[in-house]
Amino acid sequence: MGFEVSQNGEVTLVEVEGQLIVGNRQELKQQVLEQLEGGDRKFVIDFAKTGYIDSSGLGVLVSLSKKIREQGGELRLSSLNEDLRTLFELTKLDTLFRIADSKEQALEGF
């Protein structure tokens, strides 16, 4: 379980490994907020290596998206598996985020 942060030009890519749940959501929030405070405005969070996101994890993504938008930036998501996509559809959060099939697609034209 962890987060890998890398820079792709102007875009900050965060890859979530394992699960994004109540036990580690603050770690992700802190990482992204530090980048935001450092001046980054374009973010992609990739879930290709993520097994599960709970409601707390979904909440952190909503919260981060709002904070990034307030700073004139954007948060995109990518690589949701079938289960994760179901969670986003059930909660209608698929209407709130721009979700790409892959991190490459998310980075394209960002």
Add this chain to the structure above:
Amino acid sequence: MATERTPEQDLVLELPTDIRSIERAVDYVMQRCSSCSEQARRLDFNFRVGLTEALSNAMLYGNSRDPSKRVLVEVALQRGRLEARVTDQGAGFDPSVVPDPTSPENLSKPCGRGLFLMRQLLDEVSFNDEGNQVTLVLKLESGGILEGGVQA
């Protein structure tokens, strides 16, 4: 963590109020349930999500993160019904007043999706009168909620 099996109770866990224990506890229950159904996705996804949310709610809101309080988890499988009862030591709440997180005014709020997910993914979700105990039921013989996508 686990106590011995009784005829009507397949598994009983008593957990500390520590959110770090949730993942391990859910993994343990899922491991114990892995051989009880051919409906792997309903079990691995629906039940896992529901149980995780129930434990989170019990620790974060029920027990208010108080480490001196405990959460009791009772899991039973009988006649195709997988049932999990989660009890906290809090004052309880009224589940009927929890707002719909998918309504436009709530969509951007960071919390309030746990109970909604339980209700969407499990066949039955009920509370005791006090509001500090939730019972989740997954019917393993019925058609799948998630077959072919979201809700059938």
